[in-house]
Amino acid sequence: MAYDYEKSIRPGKLPHIWCPGCGHGIVMKGLIRAMDTCGLDKNNTAIVSGIGCASRLPGYMDCCTLHTAHGRAAAFAAGVKMAKPEMNVLIVGGDGDGVAIGGNHFIHACRRNMDMTYVVLNNNIYGMTGGQFSPTTPTGANASTTPYGNPDPTFDISKLAIGAGATFVARTTAFHATQIDKLIAEGIKHKGMSVIEVLDDCPTCFGRRNKFRSVVDMMKRLKEVAVPVQAAAKMPAEKLEGKILTGVLFKEERPEYCAEYAKIIEKAKGANA
Amino acid sequence: MSSPRVEVIDRLCKGCSICVEFCPTRVFEMDGFIAKVVKEDACIKCMQCELRCPDFAVKVHTE
Numbered sequence: 001m002a003y004d005y006e007k008s009i010r011p012g013k014l015p016h017i018w019c020p021g022c023g024h025g026i027v028m029k030g031l032i033r034a035m036d037t038c039g040l041d042k043n044n045t046a047i048v049s050g051i052g053c054a055s056r057l058p059g060y061m062d063c064c065t066l067h068t069a070h071g072r073a074a075a076f077a078a079g080v081k082m083a084k085p086e087m088n089v090l091i092v093g094g095d096g097d098g099v100a101i102g103g104n105h106f107i108h109a110c111r112r113n114m115d116m117t118y119v120v121l122n123n124n125i126y127g128m129t130g131g132q133f134s135p136t137t138p139t140g141a142n143a144s145t146t147p148y149g150n151p152d153p154t155f156d157i158s159k160l161a162i163g164a165g166a167t168f169v170a171r172t173t174a175f176h177a178t179q180i181d182k183l184i185a186e187g188i189k190h191k192g193m194s195v196i197e198v199l200d201d202c203p204t205c206f207g208r209r210n211k212f213r214s215v216v217d218m219m220k221r222l223k224e225v226a227v228p229v230q231a232a233a234k235m236p237a238e239k240l241e242g243k244i245l246t247g248v249l250f251k252e253e254r255p256e257y258c259a260e261y262a263k264i265i266e267k268a269k270g271a272n273a
Numbered sequence: 274m275s276s277p278r279v280e281v282i283d284r285l286c287k288g289c290s291i292c293v294e295f296c297p298t299r300v301f302e303m304d305g306f307i308a309k310v311v312k313e314d315a316c317i318k319c320m321q322c323e324l325r326c327p328d329f330a331v332k333v334h335t336e
Contacts, residue, residue: 001334001335002280002323002332002333002334002335003323005329006329009329014285014328014329015284015285015287015328015329016328016329018327018328019287020287020288020289020328021287021289021290021291021327022327023327024327025326025327025328025329026324026325026326026327029324029327029329177324177325178324203289214290215289215290215291216290216291216294216295219291219295
């Protein structure tokens with residue numbers, strides 16, 4: 001049977017606002033499949049987002065959702081998790097929302113290692129506001145505010161998350177549709193902060209300024225640059241030039257913040273008794 | 274073996290042509306601004322179209 005995505009989408013919300021060929025819809029499908037795989041109860045699941053194209057995603061999802069200030073999704077999500085530690089908290093946001101405007105919240109959410117899953121939809125640009133360059137816009141690429149090419153070096157979101165202390169970090173692309181739900185499901189099951197970076201396409205703001213003739217060209221580029229991390233370990237360094245590693249990049253077990261905080265509460269109660 | 278019913282929901286299709294390009298047996302063709310099913314019998318149920326359609330517009334109804 002055709003997969004029943006509609007059961008997880010608020011009635012009457014489709015069609016969504018994303019442009020033709022935007023990969024956000026593919027990631028949303030992956031997220032729905034991952035939530036089904038993990039058997040998440042929609043009444044006990046919160047999806048939190050900030051502002052941006054990717055942050056429109058929770059508006060379509062039929063579960064507890066929170067659409068917050070620009071870049072502050074991780075902070076609001078941390079509040080939800082602290083108030084209701086039994087709740088499954090997912091954060092969805094774009095690259096600009098997550099690591100530029102919300103960069104500070106992002107790294108500190110990673111550092112605390114709360115049991116949340118952050119899905120970063122990295123389309124290399126600020127799509128909603130007209131294609132300004134973001135911290136993940138490749139060096140030399142054109143954006144509306146860098147018409148002669150972007151001089152800045154780029155952020156590697158996954159490396160940033162690992163450095164900041166996230167305990168599960170994975171990367172995939174919108175082309176690798178079946179890998180999206182597998183990695184998100186693994187992130188949801190992981191006890192601690194999980195960051196899943198999904199490389200995405202923005203045909204409207206990035207593609208047409210950077211000589212991609214069509215959506216399909218952008219999808220094929222994602223296929224070409226992605227190298228599974230296991231395969232990359234056996235490849236010589238010169239072959240990995242310009243490639244992007246996909247798969248589970250980092251995983252470790254570390255005490256989860258809410259559990260540790262509960263211990264502090266118990267300790268303080270004991271001290272006062 | 275009965276062939277699956279491949280459906281494009283016109284109301285949702287935005288004409289990105291992902292299904293047209295990624296279908297291995299060329300079941301779809303562009304019809305103006307939206308995709309259309311032209312060779313339903315050729316479908317091999319690989320589900321690539323349903324998996325990749327960003328607009329929730331393609332459905333493959335198998336038995």
